[in-house]
Every structure is written in C-alpha cells, then in structure tokens.
Amino acid sequence: MASSVAEKLAGVRVANGEGWASVAPNLRKNLGVLSSEEIELAKMLLHEGQKHLFDHWPEPGVDDGRKKSFFDQVARLNSSYPGGLVSYIQNAKRLLADSKAGKNPYDGFTPSVPSGEVLKFGDDDFIMLEEVGVREARKAAFVLVAGGLGERLGYKGIKLSLPVETTTGKCFIQHYIESILALQEASSRQAQGQCKAEIPLVIMTSDDTHSPTVDLLESNNYFGMKSTQVTLLKQEKVACLDDNDARLALDPNDKYKIQTKPHGHGDVHALLYSSGILEIWRSAGIKWVLFFQDTNGLLFKAIPASLGVSATKGYHVNSLAVPRKAKEAIGGITKLTHTDGRSMVINVEYNQLDPLLRATGHPDGDVNCDTGFSPFPGNINQLILELEPYFEELSKTRGAISEFVNPKYKGSTKTSFKSSTRLECMMQDYPKTLSPSARVGFTVMDTWLAYAPVKNNPEDAAKVPKGNPYHSATSGEMAIYRANSLILKKAGAQMADPITDVFNGQEVEVWPRITWSPRWGLTFSDVKRKVEAECSVSQISTLVINGQNVFLDSLSLDGTLIVNAIDEAEVKVTGSVQNKGWVLEHIDYKDTSIPEKTGIRGFRIQKIEQLELNYTEPGNFCFKS
Numbered sequence: 001m002a003s004s005v006a007e008k009l010a011g012v013r014v015a016n017g018e019g020w021a022s023v024a025p026n027l028r029k030n031l032g033v034l035s036s037e038e039i040e041l042a043k044m045l046l047h048e049g050q051k052h053l054f055d056h057w058p059e060p061g062v063d064d065g066r067k068k069s070f071f072d073q074v075a076r077l078n079s080s081y082p083g084g085l086v087s088y089i090q091n092a093k094r095l096l097a098d099s100k101a102g103k104n105p106y107d108g109f110t111p112s113v114p115s116g117e118v119l120k121f122g123d124d125d126f127i128m129l130e131e132v133g134v135r136e137a138r139k140a141a142f143v144l145v146a147g148g149l150g151e152r153l154g155y156k157g158i159k160l161s162l163p164v165e166t167t168t169g170k171c172f173i174q175h176y177i178e179s180i181l182a183l184q185e186a187s188s189r190q191a192q193g194q195c196k197a198e199i200p201l202v203i204m205t206s207d208d209t210h211s212p213t214v215d216l217l218e219s220n221n222y223f224g225m226k227s228t229q230v231t232l233l234k235q236e237k238v239a240c241l242d243d244n245d246a247r248l249a250l251d252p253n254d255k256y257k258i259q260t261k262p263h264g265h266g267d268v269h270a271l272l273y274s275s276g277i278l279e280i281w282r283s284a285g286i287k288w289v290l291f292f293q294d295t296n297g298l299l300f301k302a303i304p305a306s307l308g309v310s311a312t313k314g315y316h317v318n319s320l321a322v323p324r325k326a327k328e329a330i331g332g333i334t335k336l337t338h339t340d341g342r343s344m345v346i347n348v349e350y351n352q353l354d355p356l357l358r359a360t361g362h363p364d365g366d367v368n369c370d371t372g373f374s375p376f377p378g379n380i381n382q383l384i385l386e387l388e389p390y391f392e393e394l395s396k397t398r399g400a401i402s403e404f405v406n407p408k409y410k411g412s413t414k415t416s417f418k419s420s421t422r423l424e425c426m427m428q429d430y431p432k433t434l435s436p437s438a439r440v441g442f443t444v445m446d447t448w449l450a451y452a453p454v455k456n457n458p459e460d461a462a463k464v465p466k467g468n469p470y471h472s473a474t475s476g477e478m479a480i481y482r483a484n485s486l487i488l489k490k491a492g493a494q495m496a497d498p499i500t501d502v503f504n505g506q507e508v509e510v511w512p513r514i515t516w517s518p519r520w521g522l523t524f525s526d527v528k529r530k531v532e533a534e535c536s537v538s539q540i541s542t543l544v545i546n547g548q549n550v551f552l553d554s555l556s557l558d559g560t561l562i563v564n565a566i567d568e569a570e571v572k573v574t575g576s577v578q579n580k581g582w583v584l585e586h587i588d589y590k591d592t593s594i595p596e597k598t599g600i601r602g603f604r605i606q607k608i609e610q611l612e613l614n615y616t617e618p619g620n621f622c623f624k625s
C-alpha cells in the first residue's frame with residue numbers, strides 16, 4: 001500500500017534525523033533539495049515557530065529555484081541582525097506581548113531636566129568652543145544616515161540630491177562634503193607640522209537609496225572628496241510580523257519571500273560595528289564620531305562649537321538640541337531616573353513626555369518655563385560620540401539598539417493587526433544601554449543657527465499651525481538666507497530687515513539671499529575677519545561668495561554680486577554694487593510643467609542682472625565699484 005511505503009520512508013528519515021521537520025510536512029518533503037546550510041536555517045525557523053512559511057511548498061521538483069532563493073533571503077536577514085533571526089523573533093515576541101499588555105516603557109522612571117550646555121551664538125565662549133572644535137575635527141569621522149525615503153516629503157528622488165538653496169543650486173551631499181573638507185583643511189592648518197588629516201565620511205544607505213546615492217557621488221567626482229574617504233554601508237530591511245506570536249509575514253506578491261520593511265536609523269550602530277570600520281578608526285587615532293541626518297542645511301554652522309563642547313566637557317555622548325516649545329512635535333532630551341537607581345539621559349518622544357510628566361507629579365505636564373520654552377531641549381538627532389567608550393559599548397552590544405514595535409491592532413482584543421508590523425530602532429536611543437557613569441550631555445543652540453530640515457511636502461506644510469515650523473523645502477531654503485544674514489549682521493554688516501511672503505501656502509520671512517562656500521565662513525571668527533567696516537546689504541540683494549580669501553570692505557550691495565576666487569587669490573571687494581539683481585518668482589507645486597525640485601519651494605529665481613567677479617590667478621586684488 002502506497003501510504004505504508006510513505007510511512008516507512010518517513011520512518012527512515014526520522015531514523016536519519018529528519019524528525020525535527022515533522023511539524024512542517026511540505027518542508028520535510030523538500031529536504032533533499034536543500035543544502036546543509038539551508039537545512040540549519042530551516043531548523044532554526046521551525047524552532048522559532050515559523051512552520052507556516054512552508055505550508056504552501058509544493059513537491060520537490062516544483063519551484064526548487066525559488067525555494068533556494070527563499071533561503072538566500074533568510075540567510076541575509078539572519079546575518080544582518082545582531083544575534084540573528086532567533087534574536088529578532090524572540091525580541092519581537094517580547095515587545096509584542098508588552099505592547100498588547102499596554103506596558104509603558106517608562107514605568108518606574110521619573111523625568112528631570114538633564115545638565116548640558118546652552119550656547120549663545122557669537123559670544124566669547126562660542127568663539128572659543130568653535131576654535132576647539134576646529135582643532136578636534138582632524139580626529140573626527142562623520143556618519144550620515146541617509147537610508148530613509150522621506151515619505152512625508154513625497155519627493156521621488158533621494159533627499160541628498162535636493163538643493164540646499166537654489167541661489168547656487170548646491171545639493172545637500174555637496175554642501176555636507178564641502179563642509180567636511182573645509183573643516184579638514186582648517187583643522188590641519190591649526191595642527192601645522194603634523195600630517196594632514198583626512199576626515200572619513202560614512203553614508204548609511206538602504207535598498208531605497210543606495211544606487212542613486214552612488215550615482216550622485218560618482219557622477220560628481222565625490223564633490224571633491226577622495227572616493228577612498230567615503231564608505232557606503234547599506235542597511236538591510238527587517239522581517240515583517242503577522243501576529244503577536246511573531247510569525248514572519250510572507251510577501252503578498254511572492255510566497256517565497258518574507259515581507260520586509262525598514263528597521264530605522266538605529267541600524268547605523270550595528271552596521272558600523274559589524275563593518276569593522278570602528279577598529280580602523282581607532283587605530284587611525286580618530287576620537288569623535290559625528291552622526292547627522294539627510295536634510296539639515298544649517299547643521300555645519302553648529303558643528304564646530306558642539307564638537308568644542310564635547311572636547312571641553314569630556315562628553316561621551318553629546319546630543320545637539322534646540323530650544324523647544326512645550327508640546328512641540330520633536331522629542332525632548334530628558335534625564336530619567338528609575339526607582340531601582342538606574343538613570344539615563346535620553347530622547348523622550350514628545351507624545352510620551354507630557355503623559356510621563358503628568359504621571360510623575362507634574363500635573364500640568366510639559367509646560368514652558370520662564371524662558372518661554374520647555375525646560376526639556378528639543379532633539380535634532382545630531383550626535384557626537386567619543387569613539388573609545390562607543391567602541392567599548394558596541395563590543396558588548398554588537399550595536400543592537402533598544403527597539404520598539406508599533407502594531408496597528410484590528411480591535412480592542414489586540415489579537416490581530418490591520419497590516420503586518422516590524423521592529424524599529426532609532427539612532428538616538430544608543431545611550432539607553434549605557435551605565436550611569438557615562439558622560440551624557442547635550443548642547444543647545446538657537447534654531448535659526450542649527451536646525452532647518454526638509455521633511456514635509458507643500459500641502460502638509462501649509463497646514464502646519466501658524467508659528468510652528470514648516471520643515472519644508474521652502475522653509476529650509478529661507479532658513480539658510482536668514483542664518484547667513486544674521487551672521488553677517490552679528491559680524492557688523494547692516495542687513496536690511498526681511499519681508500514676509502507666502503510660497504506654496506506658507507508664510508515665511510525673506511532675507512537677502514546670502515550664501516557662501518564653507519571654505520569662506522566655517523566659523524564666526526572667519527566671517528568676522530572677512531567682513532570689514534561698514535558693509536550694507538539691501539533686502540532685494542543676492543550675494544554668493546565662493547572662495548576662501550574674499551574680503552568685504554565697506555561694500556554696499558543692492559542687487560546681485562557673485563565672487564569666485566581661487567584660494568591663492570586674495571580679493572578685497574569694496575564700493576557700491578547696484579543692479580536689478582535676482583528676484584523670486586512665485587510658482588505653484590501643483591504645476592506639473594515645473595521640475596519637482598523647484599516646485600516644492602513655491603518660487604524660482606529669475607536672474608535679471610548681476611555682477612560676477614572671477615579670480616582665477618594667484619595674487620592680491622581689489623575690486624572697487
């Protein structure tokens with residue numbers, strides 16, 4: 001009888017050690033198709049309650065190639081998560097059970113205001129810290145997390161390719177690279193006699209962003225950086241989960257594939273660790289690792305002083321922050337002390353901070369103090385970590401970061417999900433595992449100087465309540481002009497007041513369109529040194545300074561002036577420059593004849609008239625109009 005033959009064969013397989021697969025008969029039939037490595041992975045999956053993954057598997061001989069590629073994916077998922085899929089599934093079970101039980105991750109913790117530094121742009125302390133920061137920069141490495149697609153912005157390309165501002169049209173990655181190179185050069189100048197530093201840059205990409213990032217860099221010669229200075233690390237997505245038992249979800253379009261979704265920017269720590277790059281940096285004498293995000297065109301104005309804070313305060317972790325209005329939708333940096341004595345300084349997301357305060361003896365929750373701001377500064381997710389303690393910590397954790405899960409339940413019984421979920425992690429949660437002796441602090445700077453991300457599409461930005469930041473391409477660009485104008489003003493120039501205008505439904509301040517290359521004005525001292533007596537700039541003006549040794553002396557500008565000079569040319573610009581200049585023309589993002597990069601700003605620049613000065617030979621020059 002056929003069945004008894006099958007039973008006998010099964011008996012032989014059990015005797016040969018295949019009994020482990022008896023719970024998944026369709027897998028068991030296919031064992032002969034699989035390699036020993038694939039069989040080990042299959043055993044692990046069954047052991048972790050994943051037999052459903054094989055329920056639909058047909059007889060051997062059918063779809064064998066796809067069965068193998070299923071295991072290729074399992075192997076990738078297994079190797080890219082600290083502790084492998086076993087840890088992933090077990091962590092998921094635990095976090096899903098906590099979520100179902102409504103457990104508060106901050107149970108037992110009392111919040112208080114941590115200690116940190118509050119800087120005032122341009123004062124003596126700020127200038128001293130910038131100098132220290134520039135000196136330290138030669139021992140720094142930068143890490144840009146750029147694996148996110150930016151769904152909220154809705155832009156189809158990678159965000160790194162967007163212009164920071166459209167006066168020069170330089171994109172974010174170009175601006176970042178030029179800023180790092182300017183720091184590298186300034187730092188090497190300070191350390192005369194020692195060998196010239198090369199500041200490494202790591203960019204974390206994902207499947208969504210990797211190829212366009214490589215293309216952008218390669219087609220622009222890495223924007224002047226040596227290609228060997230740049231390392232791309234691609235984060236993998238993680239498996240989706242179908243239910244509270246952490247059963248892995250199959251891709252609805254391909255039953256031989258596990259559905260995956262992004263794990264979040266917290267992956268950067270595990271990737272840095274597993275790539276071995278931290279060890280290379282240690283032996284190269286690197287001391288600081290600076291993490292930053294894809295679209296903050298102001299960030300590098302805050303870097304020198306914040307690095308100076310890390311160095312002078314000996315911070316192992318320094319989070320950059322801006323003053324935050326109570327209940328504003330950015331996380332607050334908070335000290336949490338547990339009843340068992342543990343304590344940590346950490347970002348608490350805004351939707352959790354208010355209830356946590358209310359539950360711990362602050363009946364009004366998150367409210368402004370007499371400064372007009374919440375006492376808990378707003379996290380802008382720029383971290384400066386000291387490499388040695390960071391490496392020691394990661395040697396223990398392998399870069400695993402405290403995770404969370406956010407399932408959308410179907411009903412109040414919380415037994416099933418509306419769609420599959422996954423574990424997520426955030427880069428700023430790194431300090432959660434540190435011991436209380438770790439020196440964790442923060443540096444607060446004015447928002448106008450340090451923070452202007454581009455995250456929201458025009459439609460959503462226009463709905464932001466008045467007074468709250470738009471975080472759009474429009475506000476991101478206007479913030480650059482505002483910051484540069486305010487810096488020139490502080491350096492002594494007379495800057496015209498801004499006008500207000502509305503672009504794509506957002507009311508913004510329009511300042512003179514001032515831009516400079518990072519080589520010109522890396523620190524406030526640089527700007528002060530290069531802007532001499534009695535300069536003035538009218539509101540309609542545009543100024544582009546592209547060259548290290550350009551000096552403005554009693555310049556009166558009412559129109560557009562562009563100065564391009566090689567480093568060996570020392571150029572003094574003086575007198576009165578007047579022309580029709582460049583004007584902002586209103587456009588609508590809904591107009592499909594306009595490129596998306598431009599449309600999302602709500603304006604484009606009409607170049608009517610300008611004075612352009614080009615210095616391509618070494619020497620001393622004076623331009624007087």
Ligand SMILES: O=c1ccn([C@@H]2O[C@H](COP(=O)(O)OP(=O)(O)O[C@H]3O[C@H](CO)[C@H](O)[C@H](O)[C@H]3O)[C@@H](O)[C@H]2O)c(=O)[nH]1
Pocket residue numbers: 145146147148149150204206262263264265292293294295330331347379380381426428453455
């Ligand atoms: O899987 C991911 C997800 C995001 N990113 C990158 O991480 C950065 C931040 O992503 P978002 O802009 O989507 O970040 P959020 O607005 O969600 O929030 C983060 O940035 C805010 C400030 O900008 C707050 O500090 C907040 O606490 C922090 O989580 C971006 O450079 C993005 O490219 C990745 O590399 N991989």
